[in-house]
Amino acid sequence: MGTKNLALVVGSYDDSAAASEDYEALRSGQDAGGYEIVGAVVLVRDKDGKVQVKEHGTHSVGHGAAWGAGAGVVVGLFAPPLLAATAVGAGIGAILGKIKKNRDEKQFGVDVDEYLAPGTSAVVAVVDDKWADKVESALQRSDKRISKAIDSDDYEKLRKALEESADDVVEQINS
Numbered sequence: 001m002g003t004k005n006l007a008l009v010v011g012s013y014d015d016s017a018a019a020s021e022d023y024e025a026l027r028s029g030q031d032a033g034g035y036e037i038v039g040a041v042v043l044v045r046d047k048d049g050k051v052q053v054k055e056h057g058t059h060s061v062g063h064g065a066a067w068g069a070g071a072g073v074v075v076g077l078f079a080p081p082l083l084a085a086t087a088v089g090a091g092i093g094a095i096l097g098k099i100k101k102n103r104d105e106k107q108f109g110v111d112v113d114e115y116l117a118p119g120t121s122a123v124v125a126v127v128d129d130k131w132a133d134k135v136e137s138a139l140q141r142s143d144k145r146i147s148k149a150i151d152s153d154d155y156e157k158l159r160k161a162l163e164e165s166a167d168d169v170v171e172q173i174n175s
Contacts, residue, residue, distance in 0.1 A: 007132040011142030018141035019121035035131035
């Protein structure tokens with residue numbers, strides 16, 4: 001799949017079970033051929049503000065290049081500070097800084113406190129923009145939804161940087 005025109009699709013949930021159910025529905029829609037997902041995660045933020053990244057519904061994020069190609073990129077595009085808290089390496093830091101600057105200058109991205117407030121969950125997906133409406137519609141149980149354009153250059157640079165240091169990132173997350 002090309003990465004020319006990407007969108008970030010976010011659904012926000014007061015109930016983490018509903019987020020997991022919509023995540024599974026999102027994956028089922030892809031499996032049925034309704035659309036293609038570049039990457040998707042479920043984020044759960046506890047009452048104290050600590051965020052847990054989940055992939056595949058209730059399973060924690062895995063290891064190695066799968067993190068860089070999937071969850072890490074999705075989290076970094078949704079909320080660079082969440083990834084920066086666990087990411088190591090100057091390459092990732094520089095790219096996250098650029099993404100944050102782009103977000104600030106272009107009003108790009110999503111307000112984390114609005115879509116992932118303490119005590120809530122979110123399904124976050126990166127998709128080709130031609131699928132954004134279908135993917136957003138698949139998040140039926142969400143309290144609110146949004147889709148935003150993604151800079152494909154930011155996506156590619158972050159993906160590559162995370163793949164190069166994927167094991168270090170996963171080690172930091174799991175520690």
